[in-house]
Amino acid sequence: MIQTVSTMPFNDQKPGTSGLRKKVRIFEQPHYAENFIQSVFDSLDGFAGETLVLGGDGRFLNREVIQIALKMAAANGFGRVLVGQGGILSTPAASHLIRSSGAFGGLVLSASHNPGGPDEDFGIKYNVSNGGPAPEKVTDAIHARTLSIDSYRIFEADDVDIDTIGVSQLGDMSVEVIDPVADYADLMESLFDFTAIRAMIAGGFTLAFDSMSAVTGPYAVEIFERRLGAPAGTVMNATPLPDFGHHHPDPNLVHAKDLYDRMMAPDAPDFGAASDGDGDRNLIIGRHCYVTPSDSLAVLAANAHCAPGYAIGLKGIARSMPTSGAADRVAEKLGIPLYETPTGWKFFGNLLDAGMATICGEESAGTGSDHVREKDGIWAVLLWLNILAARRQSVAQIMAEHWATYGRNYYARHDYEAIAKDRADALMAALRDRLEGLPGTVNSGGTVSSADDFAYTDPTDQSVSRNQGVRILFDDGSRVVFRLSGTGTEGATLRVYIERYVGPDGDLGLPTGEALAPLIAAAQDVADIAGHTGMDQPSVIT
Structure with missing residues (x-):
């Protein structure tokens, strides 16, 4: 009734x-x-x-x-x-x-x-x-x-x-x-060379996948252990739990520290990865080599042809505005379009439906393709494995060759969490009030070339999305982006994205914190983060 x-x-x-x-x-x-x-x-x-x-x-x-x-x-x-x-x-x-x-x-x-x-x-x-x-x-x-x-x-x-x-x-x-699980696993098997990946694993290649006591456990066990032949136990924390085992199921270096420590140990596996609560994000770590989500997007796009499902090439690449420009240089070399959208996977949907893009990604650990209309953690891991099987190189070797070809975008995100909403709004309002006067000014990051509040016009339907994040760009191509996140449930989260580009002939081996230090100081000064939030340090750095 x-x-x-x-x-x-x-x-x-x-x-x-x-x-x-x-x-x-x-x-x-x-x-x-x-x-x-x-x-x-x-x-x-x-x-x-x-x-x-x-x-x-x-x-x-x-x-x-x-x-x-x-x-x-x-x-x-x-x-x-x-x-x-x-x-x-x-x-x-x-x-x-x-x-x-x-x-x-x-x-x-x-x-x-x-x-x-x-x-x-x-x-x-x-x-x-x-x-x-x-x-x-x-x-x-x-x-x-x-x-x-x-x-x-x-x-x-x-x-x-x-x-x-x-x-x-x-x-x-x-x-x-x-x-x-079954239909999804079949889809993955149709996109990737499971035979080559299985042979790589049988030949001694080792991996560790952390499901973080979240939803990907059953998927990862079926795909990595049963279909690809990885040993039982390759998938860590494989049982989904209502409280995720009292852990925070976010695949970053703070919340997946056990995996990171394992991958930095002398006897580390060849490859490590993790996914999040609902399976749409990913973390990629090679032996002694962490890969930022922005770099991962660029490497996956540059090497997607290694997988059968993408052998014919890509129609285009799309990234969210705060994501680093690493993928832009791949798109330029491939001669395909690069689309810069607001944060939120829904903005990629129109591009994918229109056949304008094949691979999409966000700096917040989400990558995916036109096989579905969501980001996909296990998909990203499988594409990495397919690339490793095809190139027969380590993650560190692949990253070194990528930077030697395209240059390196040193990149980090600083999150200031659980800020009182009125304080977060006041910080962003003050930043927007300063935008017009910033170009031409000099600070620790260099000379500001331009500053704006990002707006996006969708090329498929001409719809406009405004106020998508404040961008401060410097003469040398570096930038700082400020944005309030919409994914939290308590207070507001200020995300500050810091990026410095170094060309192929520059110093590609700097520690990230050292490379970005002048821009981090500039971000504090320009936005007066401590004054508005009372926080001297970010809650999380990724």
Whole structure:
């Protein structure tokens, strides 16, 4: 039986770049999740009898919200829901399933790389029929509906068994519980030379993959250990846990320190990698050689032809504005377009759909291609492995040759977390007020050549996105970028991106901190970060 439940709006349900993310305690409020899901459905047209994909990263509250979403989908007229067994579905696997099944869209329950547990984070994101995150016009409509909603519809029934693969009914809607791994693993096998990678591993090549007690564990065990023949135990922290084992599932040098220390040890494996809470980010570390996400994007693009799925070449490369310019030089040498977009994977979707780009990446550890419409951590690891198998060189050798060819973009991101929102907004407002007077001034970073607030015109539909981050560019090609992140759940996070380019004939072996020190000082001075935030040091440096 369908129930119509009266409700009142919540004023804090504006989706960010990756859906709605809040603390679990907020989502546990009566009607909170229901309001948002109903607002999503109310913002869509034409889904009666259609298919919805549903799954998440297994974090705390995942199973409970899946039951709510199933019952609401039935009450609102969907004809079929495909749900990952146990409620598990990585974000890239969900994107693939939406595309391969012809689904109307999907609900992805995740807060990505944010911590999980009863006192941590939860999230809901709607993906559209191309498999990618909802564009701004859809998220704007969802937000508008959350402010006026007065009721939601839900099917009154017992909970659905989501642990047994098979089909059941929820009113007039069928619920299909599917293997969350098999189709995705098959897709990976169609893109990469598994035979060559398997032979490399059989020949003694060693690797370590840290799933961080998050969603990629089942995917990584199936692909790396079963299909590619890596020894059991190659995948670390392989069981998804609701609290991610009390760890922060963000694949960076702070939260994946155990992997980093292992890769820097004398007896390190040949290759190390990690992925995050929902499987869309990646960390790449060779033996004694960390690869920044920006450099990884450039290397993957330059060598993608090593993999069968990309042997015919790339149509274009897209990167987010804060990502370093390393990929730009690859695009120039390949004679293909380079697109600079705002942060947020949804901005890549139009380029991919239009066939204008093949590989995309963000400095925040996300890379992917036109095989899905999300960034994809395991995809990036497999492309690296395919390149290593084809070139028969170490990660360090590949990086050295890359920099000798293209030059090196020394790069770091400094995050100042949990800043009071009014202070963060005041810092950005003061920066914007200074932009006009900055060109021609001199500071520790050098002479400022230009300064602006990045705006993007989408080449496929001419839509414009403004206020996407403050850029300060220097005469020598260096730059500092300031941006407030939309992925946190508490306060505001200021991200400061620092980049210095050194050509192939320059000093390519400097420690990153040393190479960037003058620009780091310039960023502090120009933005008065300490004065606005009270923080003398960033919370995290990646």
